[in-house]
Amino acid sequence: MAHRRNRRAKSRTAGRATGVVLISAIYFCSGACSLIDQVVWARLLKLVLGNTVYASSIVVSVFMAGLALGALIMGRFADRIKHRLRLYAMLELCATVAAVLMPAALRMADSLYRWYFVTSDASPGALLALQVAVSALLLLVPTMLMGSTLPLLGRYVTAMENQVGHKVGRLYAVNMLGAAVGCLLAGLVFIRLAGVMGTLYVAAGLNLFVAAAAWWLSRFHDAPAKAVEPAPAVAALTPSRAPRRVYVLMAAFFASGLISIGLELIWMRSIVVPLGGFTYVFSAVLTVYLLGNVIGAAIGSRLAHRVASPAVVFGVSFGLLGIMAAFYIPCFRGWFMLLQNTPSIVDAFARAVTQESLRKGLLPIIHSLALFMLPSIAMGVGFPLALQAWAHVRHSVGRTTGVVYGVNTLGAVVGGLVTGFVLIPMLGVQRSTLVLGLAGLWLGGLLIRVFYTGPARLLRIGAPAAVVLASLAAVYVPADLFRRTLADTYGGEILEVREGVSATVAVVRHPDGALGMVIDNIEMAGDGIHRSAQQTLGHLPVLLHGDARQVLTFGFGCGETTRCLAQHGLEQLDCVEIAPEVTQMALKYFGHINLGGDLASRVRMIHMDGKNYLHLTDRRYDVIINDSNVHSTADSAPLFTREHFKTALERLNNGGLFITKVHLRGYPRSHLHSILGTFMEVFPHVTVWFPVHRPFVFCYLVGSREPQLFSPARIDAELAKHDVKTCIDYLHMASSQDVLSWYIGDKSDFARYIGDYVANSDDRPFIEFNLDADNLEIPDYFP
16 A cells, blocks of 8 residues: 555656646747737837837836736735646636737727827827826736736745745746747747737737647646645744845845846947847847846756855845946947957858848847846846745745745836936936946845855955945946947047937037937938938928928938928928937037027927827828938838828828938848838829939938929929028039939839839838848949
8 A cells, every 4th residue: 555655646746747847848938928929019019109218118117017916916826726727727818818909909099099199289298198008008917917927837836935946946947038039039030921910929829829738737737735845944034033134135126127127228228339220139139138037047046945045145146247237338348349359259250151131130149148148147047046035034935936026027117117217318328337237236245244144254344345346446437438439339529429218319520520410320410411311301392392381301310401491481390309319419519500599489399209190190291201311220110111101191281292211322122122112002103313413322202192293483483592592502403403303213113123022011010120131332223
């Protein structure tokens, strides 16, 4: 009998071990689904909230808040639930349904926004407040369902309190690994091949598989809850004897999440300077961030059940993260200076990878591995150790997991908001990293002091001395290193840098004395050759229209385009600019070519996303101008989609014109074909223009509902106006003959030229995700 009982016990143990392995595989898939959903929701919210930092921040913050609330709520009940796998399967099923219904819910909310914006003439700020509130409520449901799964499964995989850090930490690492894989696939594969909605359905299908697999496993491995076995020798750590330790641990959990997400946002902002604001760059940063957390969590889970004081090791990892954060900008600058001045492994890789598109996608990953992997590992190490440290205080596995995960994630919510909307605008990137780094360093030192039980001399002298020395070294790092990096990148003297909520804006003086305005790594405007595009957009559409009264332009730049437009005697001139910092810097440094102090009286400035404004407003215009420089960045690409062109066509008055410039230098032919083809799909009549008198890197597409008929007499009459003459000199346009000489062709001409193309749309954002790196120059387009 005893032999049979032992055999049955071994069989149950082996069965449970198999169940844990299978659950880990399922949770890996669940992590991939969660990140894919987050990527898709971020793109959908940008269509509703506009392509602003607010849209990204709302997704990240609400995603984290939902995870936190779900974990805290489930943590209260996980220890008492009988059939955990069955409940987990139901939660995954509900999360799938909520994720699939999200696009329909956002469309319904969009109708509310349009009604509110039109009927109440709401300010952009009031509209944003409504959009944020509604979007947060919609996202909260699926994210709470996702967050409730970790305490539930954490309670399933371990019934022993002294193993919670090891086993739940390992489960967390597996989930994060799935998230890293999901992020990489969503950013580089799925959206390119299946579109945004197709990617959502792929994630939903995988989530259904996860729910079905968990339900099936519950039939064999879903054992009833057992009493938690307490960890040995924890009496000295109970709150009644050491309440200070409870508060310090809670503060550390919260600060860990805050600092981790804060650093991630800073990395995103800083990497734009050398690499550009492209989608695959952001995907690389996020993937490495998640992968580093995976490695760190795996290390931490092994340490959690081997060290005597996990809280001390948590403090050490926290302090190391603080040091790496405080010295991030010196390392960032040193890395890119090294690459500029010496042969490197990156150069060797670039030579070894012969496929240009593969190199284009993988190079950001190499940079991210070099800059972000070690601090990401330090972030990941802390979570399993924090779990084990808290388990020595609160003796319940499910509640331990819920509290640690919940408080840590709430810290991430606050970190995303504080870093994006307070620290960076007020302190800039370099000082923000210093503040976060010092906070981590000192809190890590506090953890060590409170929980360390070794030799007293080492505690009293060694740890504080190390923290103080590291802090002094970080504080004495030159405060202008990030500014110097900008100067190295932009190739000129930096007059001023303004880091705002939406963009980093710099004014550069080039060696020839010309001023340039640089926005997130791209020189968008200036008083040199950029005047060709600025004056073209300020004059060409009005001259071609012949009787324009209401004009809308997207993008302020240095302000010369609005100045040129204002000279034509318009009744209404609206300018939509997403970043107030751009307008402020333009008025300060480019007053000699913009309206200066007359701007407020002659132009209605609207600080919001241009695509979002055009979608929401009921105003109609004679001319709509799309002044977007680089069509493939994450910020500008939405202005070249089929949906945006359709909205512009609907907002045109009879005889109205929509004009957009298209970059020709350094971009593949497939981009031009996609934009041209999409443009011609939407606009019944299209003409293409090129400024032969002042050639620059742009051609201009003009679309309309009616046939485009141009009157030389009206053009000459407009050019004869004194105010127009004073601000068109750079283009050398003196007559209608000069203007009409810019004509290249119409729709029928370019339909033969482009042949097959891939349309660019919100669902299939081809030019944003296209890795074709066969870049051409102007002669390749116009030989």
